[in-house]
Amino acid sequence: MAIKILGIDCSPRKKSNSGALLEVSAATANEKLGGEAIELEVIHLRDCAINHCLACGTCGKRKDTGAFIPCVQRDKDDMAAILEKMVAADGIVVATPVYFGLPSDLFSKFIMRTRVLRHQDFKLANKPVAVMATAGRRSGGAETTILATWLPFIRHGCLIVGNGDQTCQFGTMGWAGAPGQILTDEWGLEQGEQTFRRVYEVASLVNAGKTIVGDGTPMKFSYTSGNR
Ligand SMILES: Cc1cc2nc3c(=O)[nH]c(=O)nc-3n(C[C@H](O)[C@H](O)[C@H](O)COP(=O)(O)O)c2cc1C
Numbered sequence: 422m423a424i425k426i427l428g429i430d431c432s433p434r435k436k437s438n439s440g441a442l443l444e445v446s447a448a449t450a451n452e453k454l455g456g457e458a459i460e461l462e463v464i465h466l467r468d469c470a471i472n473h474c475l476a477c478g479t480c481g482k483r484k485d486t487g488a489f490i491p492c493v494q495r496d497k498d499d500m501a502a503i504l505e506k507m508v509a510a511d512g513i514v515v516a517t518p519v520y521f522g523l524p525s526d527l528f529s530k531f532i533m534r535t536r537v538l539r540h541q542d543f544k545l546a547n548k549p550v551a552v553m554a555t556a557g558r559r560s561g562g563a564e565t566t567i568l569a570t571w572l573p574f575i576r577h578g579c580l581i582v583g584n585g586d587q588t589c590q591f592g593t594m595g596w597a598g599a600p601g602q603i604l605t606d607e608w609g610l611e612q613g614e615q616t617f618r619r620v621y622e623v624a625s626l627v628n629a630g631k632t633i634v635g636d637g638t639p640m641k642f643s644y645t646s647g648n649r
Pocket residue numbers: 432433434436437438439440517518519520521522523555556557558559560561562597598599600601
């Protein structure tokens with residue numbers, strides 16, 4: 422069965438390098454894996470209505486019964502559908518442009534709204550996640566962007582992966598300025614292909630493990646632990 426990978430394009434511009442990097446990398450990885458190993462779905466955050474997290478502190482679970490409480494904005498934008506896709510995916514690849522050495526503001530707005538999943542017993546626990554950062558400059562902050570993008574996913578209990586065999590680096594560092602220029606970045610595309618293969622590999626291992634230990638999340642969210 423194909424491994425479902427959700428690509429999250431965090432660029433605000435149409436024909437983004439981030440989006441192209443996701444599509445081409447998944448396609449070449451798939452070819453190497455025999456043709457039908459990866460099923461990619463890409464969410465372009467720019468096309469989604471995403472409100473800011475209101476920091477209302479409501480989402481999560483009831484302290485008395487443990488029943489889950491959804492985000493108060495659940496029916497007000499597209500986030501509920503995005504969260505559903507994230508939970509259903511076997512792995513996630515985030516592709517972001519580098520903005521001032523950091524992931525895009527679109528990424529930040531989106532990721533804050535995923536907090537509800539963390540508070541609901543870590544619904545993203547053990548999901549492999551990799552990052553692709555595209556910068557206009559060769560030393561423009563791709564690595565700092567990758568590191569910063571990892572952090573929320575570590576808080577989610579995800580399994581952060583790089584680009585696996587060959588070079589085992591931190592994911593994918595694309596080098597491109599104008600839209601579409603990434604398609605000429607040979608080394609970026611190579612890292613992209615490796616990154617998808619690594620997510621595929623780890624997702625396959627996790628799925629195999631689930632047949633032994635079950636599908637339920639092994640992590641329980643607590644309001645009190647860690648408050649010291
Ligand atoms: C607000 C803004 C900030 C940027 N900051 C950086 C930067 O810090 N370093 C860099 O190398 N490129 C920077 N760039 C260039 C983009 O990272 C580059 O154009 C990239 O290809 C955009 O990817 P996209 O097509 O997926 O949006 C910046 C661009 C914008 C619009």
